[in-house]
Amino acid sequence: MRITIPKKMLIGSFMIIFMVLVVSVFSVSTIYQLNRISEGLVFRNDTIKSQGKKLQELVLSMQESEKKLVLLKDEEYHQVFTDSAEEFGMTLGSLRRLVTDADVAEIIEKTGGLFGTYQYIFRNAISEGGDESIRRLESVSPLNEDLVDRIIASVDEALLVNEKNIHASLSQLETKGATAEKIAVVISGLSIVIGVLIYFYLSRTITRPIQLLDRATHHVSEGEFDHQVPIDSQDEFGALARSFNEMGARLKELDELKSDFISLVSHELRTPLSVMREAVSLLKDEILGKIGEKQREFLGILSQEVERMILFVNELLDLSRLEAGRLPIEKLPLDVKEVIEKNLTKIKPLLLEKRIEAEVALSPHLPLVLADGIRVDQVLTNLIDNAIKFTPSGGKICIIADVSDGRGGEDGRQAKSSKGNQKYVRVTVCDNGEGIKDDEKRYIFDKFYQARAGKSGKAKGSGLGLSISKRIVEAHGGNIWFTSSPDEGTFFHFTLPTQK
Numbered sequence: 001m002r003i004t005i006p007k008k009m010l011i012g013s014f015m016i017i018f019m020v021l022v023v024s025v026f027s028v029s030t031i032y033q034l035n036r037i038s039e040g041l042v043f044r045n046d047t048i049k050s051q052g053k054k055l056q057e058l059v060l061s062m063q064e065s066e067k068k069l070v071l072l073k074d075e076e077y078h079q080v081f082t083d084s085a086e087e088f089g090m091t092l093g094s095l096r097r098l099v100t101d102a103d104v105a106e107i108i109e110k111t112g113g114l115f116g117t118y119q120y121i122f123r124n125a126i127s128e129g130g131d132e133s134i135r136r137l138e139s140v141s142p143l144n145e146d147l148v149d150r151i152i153a154s155v156d157e158a159l160l161v162n163e164k165n166i167h168a169s170l171s172q173l174e175t176k177g178a179t180a181e182k183i184a185v186v187i188s189g190l191s192i193v194i195g196v197l198i199y200f201y202l203s204r205t206i207t208r209p210i211q212l213l214d215r216a217t218h219h220v221s222e223g224e225f226d227h228q229v230p231i232d233s234q235d236e237f238g239a240l241a242r243s244f245n246e247m248g249a250r251l252k253e254l255d256e257l258k259s260d261f262i263s264l265v266s267h268e269l270r271t272p273l274s275v276m277r278e279a280v281s282l283l284k285d286e287i288l289g290k291i292g293e294k295q296r297e298f299l300g301i302l303s304q305e306v307e308r309m310i311l312f313v314n315e316l317l318d319l320s321r322l323e324a325g326r327l328p329i330e331k332l333p334l335d336v337k338e339v340i341e342k343n344l345t346k347i348k349p350l351l352l353e354k355r356i357e358a359e360v361a362l363s364p365h366l367p368l369v370l371a372d373g374i375r376v377d378q379v380l381t382n383l384i385d386n387a388i389k390f391t392p393s394g395g396k397i398c399i400i401a402d403v404s405d406g407r408g409g410e411d412g413r414q415a416k417s418s419k420g421n422q423k424y425v426r427v428t429v430c431d432n433g434e435g436i437k438d439d440e441k442r443y444i445f446d447k448f449y450q451a452r453a454g455k456s457g458k459a460k461g462s463g464l465g466l467s468i469s470k471r472i473v474e475a476h477g478g479n480i481w482f483t484s485s486p487d488e489g490t491f492f493h494f495t496l497p498t499q500k
């Protein structure tokens with residue numbers, strides 16, 4: 001099932017609301033129940049107390065009526081006795097219904113029995129009528145007095161036991177209240193934990209995909225079109241990730257198509273350009289007949305332009321081969337010192353022409369590197385060519401070679417840790433030219449990128465040199481990086497792993 005982000009947030013919020021409701025309902029219902037029970041207990045206790053007192057008053061009134069009957073021999077007191085006895089019976093009945101505790105009920109029953117005996121003795125004595133009944137009543141009077149005392153004592157006992165029971169029930173209620181309080185605290189704690197978990201789950205389902213997409217965007221911007229976003233969720237982020245991955249695949253296809261096209265075009269251009277170079281050379285050397293000064297001048301320009309075209313086409317071809325991993329790189333033991341010295345011979349006329357001084361510092365015990373000589377020469381030529389190109393007449397360049405413990409690239413982006421104890425030869429080409437502006441530094445290794453024309457005007461070249469150099473150095477397991485400022489000029493460094 002597809003659970004969207006709003007649905008996830010809705011479910012999360014509902015869970016939190018549900019937990020809060022559970023805590024509230026539990027607390028409110030427990031408080032209500034406890035209140036009801038304690039109110040019931042207090043009411044019952046009060047009623048039982050008043051009914052007990054009433055029983056005691058009634059039995060005393062019966063005793064008084066009995067005494068007055070004996071003393072005054074007035075039949076009216078017989079009636080008062082009977083009325084009190086009837087009310088006593090009714091009160092006792094309502095007390096029986098009110099009492100729920102077995103021990104109190106037992107005492108009430110005992111009281112009822114004593115009352116029954118008292119009533120029986122009275123009725124029995126009075127049944128004869130006339131003076132005889134008064135006399136018999138007088139004779140049982142001590143017995144009746146004792147019975148009344150026992151009834152009063154029995155009611156007192158019932159009230160006492162009832163009071164004790166009520167106290168016991170109230171302390172039980174207190175324990176229940178404390179337990180309910182603990183349960184409410186535990187449920188509240190659980191709710192907080194669940195709430196926090198829901199928060200983390202939701203924020204993770206949102207922030208993690210954003211981080212992954214951000215990383216993937218960075219990879220794609222670096223040209224790694226086949227970088228996949230590993231999100232397989234069924235929500236909006238999953239859909240976005242699938243579209244992103246499809247876009248990456250499409251970009252890769254287009255990039256391959258473009259590389260193939262460039263490779264094909266440059267390949268096809270190479271042969272006619274070589275033919276043109278040969279033809280110009282034949283014409284210039286007057287093999288096909290004599291030429292005049294004007295023709296020689298034009299042929300010179302033509303020759304220069306054809307050379308430039310051939311260089312450009314070769315660079316294009318190299319780059320597309322490097323991108324496709326099809327440029328043959330033959331790694332053999334190589335003396336970097338030799339490559340540098342050959343290059344120095346090559347650039348001597350250029351240095352003289354621009355009155356640029358070259359400072360060379362080569363470490364005396366430079367180890368051999370494992371590299372393709374032609375490709376290393378290509379990198380070095382481009383770096384030296386750039387240094388001369390972007391340094392005004394009378395400037396200075398330097399070429400340094402020494403040993404380094406790691407691949408280098410201290411500026412962070414190019415930095416990668418070295419493997420074990422692998423040593424590297426580090427070559428530095430520097431100049432005190434115009435430098436590279438901060439906002440252009442990140443594009444310098446991009447294909448076709450040429451910084452905005454500085455003091456030296458529009459630079460000659462195609463902007464492919466550094467892009468090719470970077471790929472060549474990395475294909476050897478080395479690194480290339482630079483530092484540059486307008487005041488100090490530019491320092492390009494590259495490393496190559498030494499032979500073990």
Ligand SMILES: Nc1ncnc2c1ncn2[C@@H]1O[C@H](COP(=O)(O)OP(=O)(O)OP(=O)(O)O)[C@@H](O)[C@H]1O
Pocket residue numbers: 315382386387390431433434435436444449450451452459460461462463464465466467490
């Ligand atoms: N030493 C340097 N000083 C100042 N800017 C430089 C230096 N080296 C390179 N750059 C800048 O970097 C850009 C790219 O250099 P890159 O070598 O790739 O291309 P290019 O020299 O212009 O052309 P190509 O090398 O293909 O003939 C240059 O156009 C220049 O703006």
Ligand SMILES: [Mg+2]
Pocket residue numbers: 382383385386461465466
């Ligand atoms: Mg260049």
